[in-house]
Amino acid sequence: MSAKPRETANVGAGLWKATGMWAWLLFRISGLVLVFYLGAHIIVISTGQFGADGGTFNSVMEFLEHPVALILDLALVVAVLYHALNGVRIILMDFGVGIHRHKIMFWSAMAVVVICFAFFAWVLLDHLIATDWGGGG
Amino acid sequence: MKAQVVSTYRGGMWSWVFQRITAVLLIVCLAIHLFFTHILSIGELDYENVANRLAHGTLTAVDIILLAAGIYHALNGLRMVLMDYWLTSRTRARAVTYALWAVGIAFLVYGIWGLWPWIGY
Numbered sequence: 001m002s003a004k005p006r007e008t009a010n011v012g013a014g015l016w017k018a019t020g021m022w023a024w025l026l027f028r029i030s031g032l033v034l035v036f037y038l039g040a041h042i043i044v045i046s047t048g049q050f051g052a053d054g055g056t057f058n059s060v061m062e063f064l065e066h067p068v069a070l071i072l073d074l075a076l077v078v079a080v081l082y083h084a085l086n087g088v089r090i091i092l093m094d095f096g097v098g099i100h101r102h103k104i105m106f107w108s109a110m111a112v113v114v115i116c117f118a119f120f121a122w123v124l125l126d127h128l129i130a131t132d133w134g135g136g137g
Numbered sequence: 138m139k140a141q142v143v144s145t146y147r148g149g150m151w152s153w154v155f156q157r158i159t160a161v162l163l164i165v166c167l168a169i170h171l172f173f174t175h176i177l178s179i180g181e182l183d184y185e186n187v188a189n190r191l192a193h194g195t196l197t198a199v200d201i202i203l204l205a206a207g208i209y210h211a212l213n214g215l216r217m218v219l220m221d222y223w224l225t226s227r228t229r230a231r232a233v234t235y236a237l238w239a240v241g242i243a244f245l246v247y248g249i250w251g252l253w254p255w256i257g258y
Binding site for chain 1: 157160161163164167171175176179180182183184185187204207208211212214215218244247248250251252253254255
């Protein structure tokens, strides 16, 4: 394969500029955050092995249901959604879909991120109003 | 330009293929996991709640697929980042690859052990 089509397939159509560069940088940052989270998540869930009848696990879960922790969860949702949807865009482009329309691809992916995020945010807000913030809990 | 093209495949063809396969698995299984665990059970997460959910074999399978695919995807991604910045020599890259496999298998075993009280609940 000559140099030109390989360039087109990988970094062509201005992918290494502006939108494409930020997409890449945020993809990498969110990826590293998620690696860290996965390790922490496995360790947190493994507390199910400690304490009688899941006592340790229950106290950890109680701590993680503090409103501040729940709002941090929402930040995690952003990292997951961004990484997932930008990943979908990358896989589609691996198959040659939208290479020359990668900005439209990127902003369509971001629209899906916003819609999914709105759903999670609404569920959380509804929960917080029903409990911590509504005086009902 | 050429260096960027090559770097895309520096991790090897199979790691590229498996990174895509695990990505698709993660999207599907994570959607299921988040829906059942964090949407349906919001505010109710405790030992009993997890036990009730993992009483369904399908959801246990989803969690174990998530563990394996997530660990592979995470550590292979981390390996790509490391290769971009300071793993210039082939020998060092190989050493880190083996080290990450060891870390990944340890986390997989630990993760399954962590789920064990609920699997046999």
